Amino acid sequence: MGDQKEKEKVLSGLLVAGVICIAANLRPAITSVGPVIGTIRHSLHMSNAQAGxxxxxxxxxxxxxxPLAPKLASRIGQELTLLLGIVILFIGILARTAGNAAMLYIGTAFIGTGIAIGNVLLPSLIKHRVPAKLGLMTSIYTTVMGGFAALASGVSVPIVNGLGLGWKWGLLFWGIFSILAALVWLPQLREHAKVKFSTHQETPGRSVWLSSLAWQVTLFLGLQSFLFYSTIAWLAEIMVSHGASLVAAGWMVSIMQFVSLPxxxxxPIWAERMKNQIPLVFGITIFYLCGLTGLLYGGHMLWMWICIILIGIAQGASISLALAFIGLRSKTATEAANLSGMSQSAGYLVAAAGPFLIGWLYDRAHNWHMPVVVMIICGILMLAAGAGAGRNKYVSK
Known part of the structure; x- marks a missing residue:
């Protein structure tokens, strides 16, 4: 009996360690690009829109x-699918170091594919394997995800310029964490055959794609991701336009993400304890709008730092709330997987417009006024979607 409990503790610890290592890989390959995007642009002779x-x-x-990740997981298991995602991510990180625009784009597409698998399956894996600790585990993995995103933004310029590695080797550095994650995750492959998982609904009901609540969750995730990836891609350039050096601007992006961690x-812990999450949505939106309005008008660098901190807090709260909604608005792990696939498919389609649109608007206007106005409008729309997603309901009803 004692040996069985000890074994369960070890397996539980390995699961937590594996989730943490996978989460550590879900942002750095992307956030490490923003601070050096100007260097990449000049090296490969790109426009702002192309760089975006x-x-x-x-x-x-x-x-x-x-939407494909849950289907693959139902065939080969969540654990094996997550390992496949890590391998694809590493291949992408390796490919984009070829030093030409075509391979940069191809490698980046692989990176997106690998990260998408982790994005979709981690929430449903937690709902499936540790449902009693949904809020805590969501907090842990989103915090690790945010922490490594911040670290990548902060050290990207020092690695690329300070160590003289150049942008190709600087971006390859993050592949180390993919290798580590794959090794730590291997023990879970012993368990995946024992843990049945299906994307088919346990009880007959309408598809999540027909649920208005599911669409509100999707739009909230999409709009907060639009804001997150737009600021990750272009905040350094915006800060440079306000008088900051490139190195200082890179650290501003990093610190913005570090302050988001609390x-x-x-x-997610607060969200799980609340009857509904609408007050959280309002608080997040206020912080976002105040910070973005400050970026619109500029001013003293101290004021810029305050705005960055406000945006950082809003970013941290909004991404973890969006992912928490997947579990909170679902009754079962199957429903969570389907909602996760839907919200991250349609939601990230909304988000995908962000970096490109912001770069395109700057190319046309030659200033950051209109791009920031568009981000403010997205913040207002996020409030509307979040007010619906925060209601105490399930998508199956």
């Missing part, structure tokens, strides 16, 4: 792959 597409491409991959961790 580097950040847009993974989101398109998210949109295309997200909100990232606490939001």
């Amino acid at each position: 597409f580097i950040t847009t491409l993974p989101l398109l991959a998210f949109a295309l792959i997200s 909100a990232t961790f606490m939001t």
